[in-house]
Amino acid sequence: MGKYIIRRVLQMIPVLLGTTFLIYLLVFLLPGDPTDGRCGQRPCSPEYVASFRAEYNLDKPFIVQYLLYLGKLLHGDLGTNFYGNTVVSELAVRYPVTLKLAVMAIIIEAVVGIAAGVAAGMRKGKFVDNLITITTLVLISIPVFVIGSLAQLVLGVKWHIFPVTSTNGTFDQLILPAIVLAALNVAYAARLTRTSLVENLRADYVRTAKAKGLSALRTVGIHTLRNSLIPVITYIGASFGSLLGGAIVTERIFNVNGVGSFLFRSINTQDGVSVVGTVVVLVFVYLVVNLLVDILYGVLDPRMSRD
């Protein structure tokens, strides 16, 4: 197991190098100039542009810029953006909000998704099953900005159940965005649970459990569910990884000040340093979560154990 983890961590190095290089290149190739619009209605003076470019190494060739950036990255410095704030400090404000939102969404996803999937799987072909299957199909088909705006309009503006937007990322302000963010994943988790449960209920070991004289509750609740949830938990873990990358659309709709909106704003304002720094962190987090999910998979399914 130890060897496996070390190998996986070492594999992250080329992935991180590749992603930073790509992102850096893309930001470098963006049209326009970061000094545009920094001097009010008139063009900036050549002296200011020159000193700005020198300060941020923009006067150097691309590959030199990239290597200088990598050097700083190795020291844990994600860079200082064009507004004089370090990317670390910008993320320190926003990541907790995104994390909170992601945790809330994942709890909704796990609880509602698994419960709905079990309810459907146990009553295969019955009314509950059809209801849940159709509902999840609808959720999967509607784009998130439609669900988000509708939820905001109905639950926030008309019925006043939830705050319409988020001002400082408190729990109550994040409930509605978390529900919207979870909606799509709930649908997938429910369908996956249902399929997996139906499949496992036909397994030979379920017949053995019955032959052992176990109650229906124990047969399904312990023997079948333990097997059925292996793919579901893996899926939920992986979706947590992507939720931690921030949700640009949902965060924008509800004005949540998380990593997603920060990234969106940074791209819009040509703030290359913030874009690259944020993406590096997001890629790293995603890789770590995926490693944890793979380890978890080995724990859940002894046949996959790497011992």
Next chain:
Amino acid sequence: MSDSEHLLEVNDLHVEFRLRDGIAKAINGVSFYLDERETLAILGESGSGKSVTAQAIMGILDSPPGFVTGGEVLFQGTDLEKLSPKARAKYRGPKLSMIFQDALSSLNPVFPVGWQIAEMFRVHQHMNRSDALAKAITLMEKVKIPAAKERVRAYPHQFSGGMRQRIMIAMAIALDPWLLIADEPTTALDVTVQAQIMDLLKELQEESGMGLILITHDLGVVASVADRIAVMYAGRIVESSDIRPLYANPLHPYTKGLLESVPRLDQKGQDLLAIGGLPPNLLAMPAGCPFNPRCRYAFDKCRAGEPPASEEIEPGRTAACYLAGRLEGAHA
């Protein structure tokens, strides 16, 4: 329990599967009995209803689509079919128990084998975790699993096929059942391992005195262990007999065909006589005797009306055939 009572008595059992394409009558009036210390072999091709019979006795038919539509299953005089599902579940484990063909898929892949054996004690006797696990180790030793203590926490996939079947057996005999049903317990195993498993079952039976129902399609396995044999075809018992006379003089053409299709050392070089054709489709049974399309003795009476009833031909031997006992002289 009076002396005349059998350990298990199945009377006129009917099972049907209600499928989308129609009703498949899987079991059509099966009757047999079993006493303590006795081994009954139920022999038949795939689809003859032998596994369904076993599952119906256990009360673990997949329902829907499977339904017991008639008959009684008397266990020590109690009709199990009349019990509530809950009361019946309490019989499974302490009174009657079952092992299956494929031990790898029949054991739960995500729980250690010791845990799965210990579950019998925890659920039925409310024993605590550590006592139950100690019992599991004792049982694993009893079924001759080497290094039981070290392997009690291992998972099913970490054992060989023969060892896995031993674990199934340990689980099934955990609560000293009166009756053990073994559904093709050796089919998935190597020949040498098959013999070991059969020996183990025989040994455990001699020790505890339990009744054993052995479901198989392998005549070789039957000959060495069974006291009596019931041959099934299309959901009916076509012949039942003590073991010796059956091999010497089969009463039913189907049994005769089965015996002739077994390779024998003393008849080397001769062609094997396979039974032509396939078992009937349960959704579209032929009129008359279900075996008539494949039977080389069949005559007009066999092809119409109801199937022939089972009749006692000799003491302890019954067969469901108009020509039972007269096959030698019959025109083939």
